[in-house]
Amino acid sequence: MRNNRAMSLAPHRIAVLALDQVVGLDLGTPAQVFGTARTADFEQLYTVGVCTPGGRPVRSTAGFQVHPDHGLELIEAADTVIVAGIHGGSALTDGTLDPDVAAALRAAHDRGARIMSICTGAFVLAAAGLLDGRRATTHWAYASLFRRLHPDVDLDPEVLFIDDGVLTSAGVAAGIDLCLHVIRTDHGSEVANRAARRCVVPPWRDGGQAQYIERPVPRTAETGTAATREWARQRLHEPVALRDLAAHARMSVRTFTRHFRSETGLSPAQWLLQQRTEHARLLLETTDLTVDQVARHAGFGTTAALRQHFHHRLGVAPATYRRTFRHTF
Incomplete structure (x- = not known):
């Protein structure tokens, strides 16, 4: 950073x-x-x-x-x-x-x-x-x-x-x-x-280039996981288990995981962590919530878990990130 x-x-x-x-x-x-x-x-x-x-x-x-x-x-x-x-x-x-x-x-x-x-x-x-x-x-x-x-x-x-x-x-x-x-x-x-x-573009696109590589059999909308990803985004503050995601998509865990990785290039757990981290970044920049409250709102549960994942992905502690970006201008 x-x-x-x-x-x-x-x-x-x-x-x-x-x-x-x-x-x-x-x-x-x-x-x-x-x-x-x-x-x-x-x-x-x-x-x-x-x-x-x-x-x-x-x-x-x-x-x-x-x-x-x-x-x-x-x-x-x-x-x-x-x-x-x-x-x-x-x-x-x-x-x-x-x-x-x-x-x-x-x-x-x-x-x-x-x-x-x-x-x-x-x-x-x-x-x-x-x-x-x-x-x-x-x-x-x-x-x-x-x-x-x-x-x-x-x-x-x-x-x-x-x-x-x-x-x-x-x-x-x-x-x-x-x-x-x-x-x-x-x-x-x-x-x-x-x-x-x-x-007029999304600030963050799910997954990677893998989802755009030409494949012999195209995936159909009926078997996609987009609706479930949006459902999960609305519940980042809650515990969301793999079985909950699969149930929402009306698939078995194995089938859901396969479709999810094919569409996003990530496992469901990796995707959820990415979404929680981005939500925490925004909360740190735009709200007066304490770091502990941010951890809960973003679904990390504890401040320690937020610090661990924040440092792993961004190389800084949440408080340091807030000092850098909260009042930049």
Whole structure:
């Protein structure tokens, strides 16, 4: 979790790197999502600029050319660098990269800038050597090619995003999830939720990319667990056992567990813990409830259990989290 006290003094500077055959949605996502992240007084928290090698125009996959305002020098002053996805170029074909681009990305990483990619932008980061030995993700359809080109990267194609020092997202719209995760990390759940509402997207999507991978037999709505997940969200303050979830879905425990993991990428217990933690974060930011009361309202039962899970997932104690995000602005 980043300390955003300093960030509140001036907008955080983001450079989006667009290479030839840039994916149109990936290019626009950072400006849209980060541009809606504002304080309660509507002050801007991030500025977003687009750059290309030499400041030259590049082609997009959406039938238009990108005429940027900046060259790679924008990366030199950026606090965060985001590489948008691509549908062509040497990074995808043979795992190589323009030396100037690689040098700019490595220099930004070395000086402590946050480095991110959306979709196949992970190929660019890998070609620059920034993902070796790290966990990373990319669009599931490119997983085999990625593994072949970059065997030293620990690729997980079943998640929506990974934050392992260098941040990577899964395919296309997962870039929105990653950007919201960054806002949540920098400024807390309330600001991230407000940005999500302005973008008309959920602040947190259940599960991972696994649920979108093509499978031979499509799942039908009649056998889904979405209604039961919503039922459970309304009861986070109560004990919710696996058998209760299965009974609500009118399935056996074994069948329910199989469908649940297939749809969300998580076990029911993992999903419940994720939901309880996110609810606790919001309560800590937006209410005057004591930590003990937050623990009960979020379904952890005891303060000790809340502290344990909070520290495991976020690396801080609940009280520390509240001090950081409750009165940021």
